[in-house]
Amino acid sequence: MKTLIVLLGPTGVGKTDLSIRLAQRLGASIVSADSRQLYQGIEIGTAAPTAQQLAAVPHYFIGTHTLEQTYSAGQYELDALQVIDKLFAQSNYVVLTGGSMMYIDAVCNGMDDIPTVSDEVRAKVHHIYQTQGLATLQEMLKELDPNHYNKVDLCNYRRVMHAVEVCLEIGKPYSTLLSHTKKERPFRIVKIGLNRPRPELYERINQRVDIMIADGLEEEAHRVYPYKHNNSLNTVGFKEWFDFWDGKTESKERVVELIKQNSRHYAKRQLTWFNRDTTITWFHPADEAAITAFIGNLPE
RNA sequence: GGUUCCUUGGCCGAGUGGUUAGGCACCGGUCUGCAAAACCGUCUACAGCAGUUCGAAUCUGCUAGGAACCU
Secondary structure, three states, rough: OOOOEEEEOOOOOOOOHHHHHHHHHOOOOOEEOOOOOOOOOOOOOOOOHHHHHHOOEEEEOOOOOOOOOOOHHHHHHHHHHHHHHHHHHOOOOOEEEEEOOOHHHHHHHOOOOOOOOOHHHHHHHHHHHHHHHHHHHHHHHHHHHHHHHOOOOOOHHHHHHHHHHHHEEEEEEHHHOOOOOOOOOOEEEEEEEOOOHHHHHHHHHHHHHHHHHHHHHHHHHHHHHHHHHOHHHOHHHHHHHHHHOOOOOHHHHHHHHHHHHHHHHHHHHHHHHHHHHOEEEOOOOOHHHHHHHHHOOOOO
């Protein structure tokens, strides 16, 4: 049976190393589900696989986009599925690995078809938000899509804005596009979660940030500073430097502290998301034997 | 030894008699197209003891710790 092995877990838990060994053992390629490693030029800060690692196993969605390109989970679903389909023609296994919750979700469960919002509508809604504030957008949503109005987190301007944008774009309520059903995939999905005791995970994250600094994260961030307004750089490890150069952070020591802290926050959010998914089988990354056995014991 | 001042929850920090200031961290949570994003919740402290008062973090005294200055 064609099987997609989904290797997921919080940042810094040790997915990359394991994914390569696993892929080699299974004769599989690796499809990255990482919304930041997909960009070129921020390899250090995103802990992207090294050239050596990339040479060991074919990788997809690593460094495939420029910092100025916009990308989304919805687009990823389409692109990733296409790649996965192609890979299954040559192997029974494909390893999907990464920490971008929504990207993984998009591949495993699918997202509803929501049209891309035109620049005009986006600009219009953004303008309303800027000039009249969130309250006005909330009122608009109440009018345009009372159903969704009752469900969204009204304090979260991103979500309110998006819902309003889509309503205006399609001329009907956003909620009419939401099916709340999982898409069926023509392959089996096996989710393997990687986690460590919290103190251990945080210690690794802290150490990894120190290594990034030693590897030249500051220089890398400085190099991409001109592109800071792109979504690709609304990223932990970069925005903290931008704030420093913009005079919003007092010292470099503080920058490093913030990067560590924000990375830990990110890990926590990932775990919160993954913990809801009861189909995940969890392992400690060091327990590779158990993981291998688990995969070996999967029914044909 | 003397004088004056200080002591608030993990950290910062407001509050001079009468709801649990607030911020950050920690912890927990939300999540269908910018998701390494955006957002939400919880955490009831006032150095200790005694007293004044209907009522004290806020007033008084003593004790402890700290700071500055004097001898």
